Amino acid sequence: MTFTLPELPYGYDALGPYMSAETLEFHHDKHHLAYIDKGNELIVGTGLEDMSLIDAMVAAHKDPAKAGLFNQLGQHYNHTHFWNWMAPNGGGKKMDGALEKKITEDIGGYDAFKAKFIEAGMTQFGSGWCWLAMDNATGKLEIVKTPNGENTVVFGKTALLGCDVWEHSYYIDYRNARPKYLEAFVDNLINWDYVAELFEEAK
Amino acid sequence: MLSQRTVARAWSSFLPSSAKSYTSAGDKGDREALTMKYAVREGVAGTSATSSVQNRTKHTLPDLPYDYNALEPTISAEIMQLHHSKHHQAYVTNYNVAEEKLHEAVNRGCVRSIISLQGALRFNGGGHINHSIFWQNLSPNGGGEPTGDLKSQIEKDFGSFEAMKAKLSASTVAVQGSGWGWLAWNKETMRLQIATCPNQDPLEPTTGLVPLFGIDVWEHAYYLQYKNVRADYVNAIYNVANWSDVGERLEVAKKSV
Numbered sequence: 001m002t003f004t005l006p007e008l009p010y011g012y013d014a015l016g017p018y019m020s021a022e023t024l025e026f027h028h029d030k031h032h033l034a035y036i037d038k039g040n041e042l043i044v045g046t047g048l049e050d051m052s053l054i055d056a057m058v059a060a061h062k063d064p065a066k067a068g069l070f071n072q073l074g075q076h077y078n079h080t081h082f083w084n085w086m087a088p089n090g091g092g093k094k095m096d097g098a099l100e101k102k103i104t105e106d107i108g109g110y111d112a113f114k115a116k117f118i119e120a121g122m123t124q125f126g127s128g129w130c131w132l133a134m135d136n137a138t139g140k141l142e143i144v145k146t147p148n149g150e151n152t153v154v155f156g157k158t159a160l161l162g163c164d165v166w167e168h169s170y171y172i173d174y175r176n177a178r179p180k181y182l183e184a185f186v187d188n189l190i191n192w193d194y195v196a197e198l199f200e201e202a203k
Numbered sequence: 204m205l206s207q208r209t210v211a212r213a214w215s216s217f218l219p220s221s222a223k224s225y226t227s228a229g230d231k232g233d234r235e236a237l238t239m240k241y242a243v244r245e246g247v248a249g250t251s252a253t254s255s256v257q258n259r260t261k262h263t264l265p266d267l268p269y270d271y272n273a274l275e276p277t278i279s280a281e282i283m284q285l286h287h288s289k290h291h292q293a294y295v296t297n298y299n300v301a302e303e304k305l306h307e308a309v310n311r312g313c314v315r316s317i318i319s320l321q322g323a324l325r326f327n328g329g330g331h332i333n334h335s336i337f338w339q340n341l342s343p344n345g346g347g348e349p350t351g352d353l354k355s356q357i358e359k360d361f362g363s364f365e366a367m368k369a370k371l372s373a374s375t376v377a378v379q380g381s382g383w384g385w386l387a388w389n390k391e392t393m394r395l396q397i398a399t400c401p402n403q404d405p406l407e408p409t410t411g412l413v414p415l416f417g418i419d420v421w422e423h424a425y426y427l428q429y430k431n432v433r434a435d436y437v438n439a440i441y442n443v444a445n446w447s448d449v450g451e452r453l454e455v456a457k458k459s460v
Contacts, residue, residue, distance in 0.1 A: 030431040071379050125326045126402035126421070127380035148380035166380070167422035168431065176289045176423060 003036045003053060003073075006080055014088045018184040023172045031168055032079040035149075039072030053077055054153065061154040074149035078129060078162060085161055087191035091184075095192040099199050106141035107132075113143070114186050117163070120145040121182040127166040130182075132195070133157035134202050158202040161195045262302075264288075264295045265335055273343040277443045279428045287338070290423055294330030294403070301327055329403035333383055333417060340416050342445035353450040360395040370397050371418070372437045381421040384437070386449070387412035388456040395453075413456040416449045 008028055012021040043049055046066060048056040057077055060070035093110045095103065100110070107113045113132070121130035124145040131144050133152035141160070144152055152159045163185050170181035267287050272280035301323040308316035348364055349357060361367035367386070374397050375384025382401040389396045389412055398412050406414040418440055425436035 026430050034431070068379075125322070126382075168426060171422060171426045175285055176293075 001050065001052065002040055003076055005033050005036055006083065008083050010088055015086055015189060018173075018188045019086070020173050023169070026172070027164075027168060028079075028083065032076070035072045035075040035079065039069065039076055042069040042072060053080075058154055061150075071149040074151055074154070077153065078149065078151050078159075078164070081159065082162060082164055084194045085163075085191055086185075086189040087193070090192070091186055091188040091190045096196050099192070099196045102141055102199070107143065116143045117161075117186060118179065118182040121163055121165045122179050124165050129162045129164055131157075131159055131163075132161040133159050134199070136202075139203075158198065160198045160202070161190065261299050262295050262331060264292050265338065267338050269343050274341055274443045277439050278341075278425075282423075282425070282427050285427075286419075286424060287334075290421075291330070291334040294327045294334065297323065298327035298331050325405075326403050329405035329408075332405045333403055333414075333419070336414055337417055337419055339448050340445055341440075341443045342448070343443065345443040345445040346441065347446065349446040349450060351450055353446060353453050356395055356453065367395070367397075368441060371416075372434070374399050375418045375420055375437050376434050378420050384418040384420060385412070385414050386416040387414055388453060389413075390456065390459065393457075413452070413459075415452045415456065416444060 005028075008024065012024045012028075015024065043056065046060075046069060048059050048066075048069075051059065053073060053076060057070065057073040060066040060073055093100075095110075103110065103113050107116065117130055117132060120143050124130060124147065126147060128145060128147040129151065131146065131152050133142050133144055134140070134157060135142055136156045136158060142157065144157070146152065151162065163182065165178060165182070170178060174181040174184075264287070267283070270280075271283040271287070274283060301320055305317065305320050305324065308320065348354065354364070357364055357367050361370065371384055371386055378384060378399050378401070380401065382399055382404075383406070385398045385400070385406050387396050387398050387406060387410075388394075391411075395415075396412060398406060398410060400406055400409055406412055406417070418437055420433060420437070425433065429436040429439075
């Protein structure tokens with residue numbers, strides 16, 4: 001299948017002042033599009049062309065010779081969800097009951113989630129992502145971090161929430177202050193409705 | 204005031220082997236002088252803060268050899284200021300923290316702790332090494348073309364300066380995520396070589412290749428000015444490349460074993 005750039009679910013200025021229109025213009029229109037274009041280019045001749053994004057991504061991850069392709073597909077997957085993991089007036093302790101209960105059971109509550117999620121983002125050396133994920137085998141929620149374009153999906157964990165900690169995601173608005181960006185993300189941007197949707201599907 | 208030998212000893216574990224391993228006995232004096240030169244110039248051995256109990260020096264941020272705005276328009280003053288005073292400083296600070304923890308773990312004989320510190324040591328120590336080289340690799344009087352032995356070696360190993368730049372640029376732009384592109388010296392093959400490393404992995408400890416000229420392609424190195432167009436930044440950086448520094452490094456690299 002040929003991958004295409006999904007529209008942002010809100011206007012470019014909708015996430016201000018926590019994520020600027022300028023950041024979203026470059027991040028969505030340039031970076032995400034580049035992953036898609038390169039992915040469409042590299043997938044030709046691999047035998048993965050007719051697969052869904054997830055299947056192609058998982059298959060590419062298993063094959064070291066397809067590392068370049070995986071980087072693009074992984075990032076396409078990650079960013080497609082990322083735009084939905086954020087919303088205007090998001091963030092804070094606003095998740096629905098079932099999700100909150102699960103977060104309390106497995107992570108220790110909202111405050112523990114916030115601290116561990118930010119810690120994961122801060123300690124991912126170089127480019128990558130931090131995640132709230134559900135392990136498919138155990139059903140437990142976990143906070144993890146991955147480098148570059150990797151995600152939890154290729155390790156058998158459903159991604160419920162991810163935050164991009166590549167510098168292009170925050171440098172325009174926060175310069176080197178990655179911790180401030182992560183805090184703003186948790187306090188003001190997380191779209192808990194979408195997280196809850198993914199949680200329900202995964203259960 | 205620390206003796207030259209103490210500083211040289213403290214520094215020697217971080218030196219590229221190019222500056223460390225001189226075979227000729229007659230070079231011993233040269234070696235200590237060169238060791239000091241690298242140690243002080245690249246700020247890897249600090250002399251300002253010493254723990255008298257452990258006789259260890261803290262590492263310090265080396266001064267930039269030029270003003271923050273000196274590399275404009277190729278690299279903006281804002282980028283240089285953030286890059287040097289925030290990013291590089293953070294590597295230095297965090298490396299000192301990791302090294303302190305390492306010493307405590309060694310004193311306790313705790314192998315698990317020693318091993319668990321390796322990531323922080325590599326990341327922050329590598330960041331310190333890489334950036335210390337980087338500031339010297341660039342100059343407001345840079346650009347133009349290499350001369351002398353560096354020029355001949357480039358022509359021998361790549362065919363031409365343009366061919367070398369094309370290879371270095373292509374490899375550097377293609378780095379996935381954060382990392383560095385390098386023009387390096389291979390002591391085994393006695394040839395110049397292009398290499399890349401991810402994140403802050405330092406070239407020589409990781410690959411054995413001697414770093415001559417590095418291009419930082421972490422987004423913080425270029426994003427405010429070049430945004431997503433990494434290729435424009437990489438192509439522009441040759442305007443401020445300090446080929447004289449690169450030539451000196453090649454000379455040292457060739458003398459070592």
